[in-house]
Amino acid sequence: MMPNVTRGANMAGLLAYVVGPGRSDEHTFPHLVAGDATITVDYPTGVELSHAGALAIARRLDRARRLFGTQVSVPNYLRESDGRIRLDAEGRKLKDPARPMTRGDVWHCSLSLRVSEGQLTEAKWARIATGFMTKMGFTADGSGRSPARWAAVHHGQSAGGNDHIHIIATAVRDDGTKVDLWRDEKHSQRVAGELELEYGLEVLESRHTGLGERGLAPIELPTRTPERRTAEPARRRLERIVRACAVASRDEGEFVRRLRGEQLAVLPRYAHGDTSRTVGYAVADTSRTVGYAVADPALGGGRAVYYAGGRLARDLTLPALRLEWDTAPRTDAEARAEWRAAHRNRPVANTDGVETVRVSPAQIQRAAQDLQAWNRYLARIPLDDRDQWARAAARAAGVVAAWSLRTEPTPGPLAATARALARSAQRPAHTRWHKPAKTLTASGAALIMLQTRHRPAAASYQLVLVQLTRTAQALRDAHTALGDLHRAAELDHTLRTELAAVHARYTAGRDRQLSPQMQRIVEGVREFSNGTIPGEHHLQAQQPSSVDISQPPRDREQDLRRPGDDPELER
Numbered sequence: 001m002m003p004n005v006t007r008g009a010n011m012a013g014l015l016a017y018v019v020g021p022g023r024s025d026e027h028t029f030p031h032l033v034a035g036d037a038t039i040t041v042d043y044p045t046g047v048e049l050s051h052a053g054a055l056a057i058a059r060r061l062d063r064a065r066r067l068f069g070t071q072v073s074v075p076n077y078l079r080e081s082d083g084r085i086r087l088d089a090e091g092r093k094l095k096d097p098a099r100p101m102t103r104g105d106v107w108h109c110s111l112s113l114r115v116s117e118g119q120l121t122e123a124k125w126a127r128i129a130t131g132f133m134t135k136m137g138f139t140a141d142g143s144g145r146s147p148a149r150w151a152a153v154h155h156g157q158s159a160g161g162n163d164h165i166h167i168i169a170t171a172v173r174d175d176g177t178k179v180d181l182w183r184d185e186k187h188s189q190r191v192a193g194e195l196e197l198e199y200g201l202e203v204l205e206s207r208h209t210g211l212g213e214r215g216l217a218p219i220e221l222p223t224r225t226p227e228r229r230t231a232e233p234a235r236r237r238l239e240r241i242v243r244a245c246a247v248a249s250r251d252e253g254e255f256v257r258r259l260r261g262e263q264l265a266v267l268p269r270y271a272h273g274d275t276s277r278t279v280g281y282a283v284a285d286t287s288r289t290v291g292y293a294v295a296d297p298a299l300g301g302g303r304a305v306y307y308a309g310g311r312l313a314r315d316l317t318l319p320a321l322r323l324e325w326d327t328a329p330r331t332d333a334e335a336r337a338e339w340r341a342a343h344r345n346r347p348v349a350n351t352d353g354v355e356t357v358r359v360s361p362a363q364i365q366r367a368a369q370d371l372q373a374w375n376r377y378l379a380r381i382p383l384d385d386r387d388q389w390a391r392a393a394a395r396a397a398g399v400v401a402a403w404s405l406r407t408e409p410t411p412g413p414l415a416a417t418a419r420a421l422a423r424s425a426q427r428p429a430h431t432r433w434h435k436p437a438k439t440l441t442a443s444g445a446a447l448i449m450l451q452t453r454h455r456p457a458a459a460s461y462q463l464v465l466v467q468l469t470r471t472a473q474a475l476r477d478a479h480t481a482l483g484d485l486h487r488a489a490e491l492d493h494t495l496r497t498e499l500a501a502v503h504a505r506y507t508a509g510r511d512r513q514l515s516p517q518m519q520r521i522v523e524g525v526r527e528f529s530n531g532t533i534p535g536e537h538h539l540q541a542q543q544p545s546s547v548d549i550s551q552p553p554r555d556r557e558q559d560l561r562r563p564g565d566d567p568e569l570e571r
Helices: 011-019 051-061 063-068 122-135 184-198 205-209 234-248 252-261 318-322 329-343 361-378 386-407 413-423 443-451 458-482 485-496 498-507 516-523 536-540
Strands: 002-008 031-035 073-075 101-103 106-112 148-154 164-173 264-271 274-285
Touching (some): 031 122, 051 063, 051 148, 051 164, 063 148, 106 122, 106 184, 122 148, 234 264, 234 274, 234 386, 234 413, 234 443, 252 264, 252 318, 252 329, 274 318, 361 386, 361 458, 386 458, 413 458, 413 485, 413 498, 458 485, 485 498
Antiparallel strands (some): 031 148, 148 164
16 A cells, blocks of 8 residues: 655645546546544545535635644745756755745645555445554544544546545644644555555555665656657666666776766766765756656756656665775776766766777677576575675666667567566665675676677577576575565566567567477466577587776777676686
């Protein structure tokens, strides 16, 4: 169950919207399911509410505030065009200087279920709403004080098919005192988690395990209107690009150059009073091909909309990414130069980085070799080591994201696979696994997939696919062993649908018999055989060699391997 808390000042307007037709005429039969006794005494539950009835309820809810003249204020933050709170260079929320505080006596919370949970009975919604408001401290039983008035309205499913209710309340109690709403958003999440267990609802994974991903604001969702036509939400596309660039990079400076090479605007966040120390970053898409991200006059007047790394995903913050990169005085100085160049919109400081190397399509086989060594490394990770498995999921997601960027003009099964793997990487910051020296990283595979601009033979991609399939299988089995059955089922679905679709893409029109492993994926069987894709024996017969790319190579196209990707280091 997902709570969404907002504050405002227009009680009548909010009630009118809830009982109205909705943005897409999705509201049907609006009626009360529960409420304060002062409301339900004259407006019984289960009876359709009219517009006039909604306005009357609004006046009754707002009576204590008008009677006592109690003022409830909340910070009035500046917001971006997509609704996000605007931050300053140090990451602090910015208040509107003209009006730093605004009215906030109207408290609104929607409680929404997943589509898979179906619909609840009216009686169950009534018990949930009452229990929620009691635990939130609005009722006399929950607070031991005078109650605050509230009403819960049910008006059918949302446009996305989610069953939900709206709870509208006043922040002023009947005796004129204020309801304690300090950190009410976090409190609502805890209460929702308790009610999930109490009423047997589907447990929201991100709340109980910390594995959830960042949600999208309504304005970020794809739209079919001609004014803002987009193939995928801009934030999802940015996440895919940043993830691919991060995994393909060996140091921080290279990461910045790769982002800029993908047509992203990069904005560093410096430590307070120290521009020589970068503590975070934000990115925006400078192309005009992803909808409203930067160039939609209706939403931003052409001003770029930046997303911080942590806003894209928990594992894409700068401190998290630095755990995987090389650190040395030379690379640190280079990174500072690249951040400054990006901040000032100047050319990159290093014009001869490894990201400028042209990679031959023949190198795809070497990516498959790296992934084969990567899978041997995964086989040695203890099944109960959540943090190391999360790190493995993040690295694998970067490889798939790089493949997607170079082969999918619009998001396809590879983009979906990258997102499924990335969801397994979303762990709290304090649990991040610190990589020992010489640990495999899969960086070389991501580099090759990202820098191969010409389409290689389908057989080469099949070699990569079979190794990524085994990676996803290993992650799925780890989730099963850890009891994360929802995540295990999601990865199993990815194996049986998305990766099977990728396989079909590279075998279409060819008279080739499927391997036992891929045949089982297509048929939707959970357990795989030990079969191999035709041609994999060539992969097993070869062993990759280690090349130090920090030295000027004679043939740069052949010297792309990273020290952390050498299978010999795992022995």
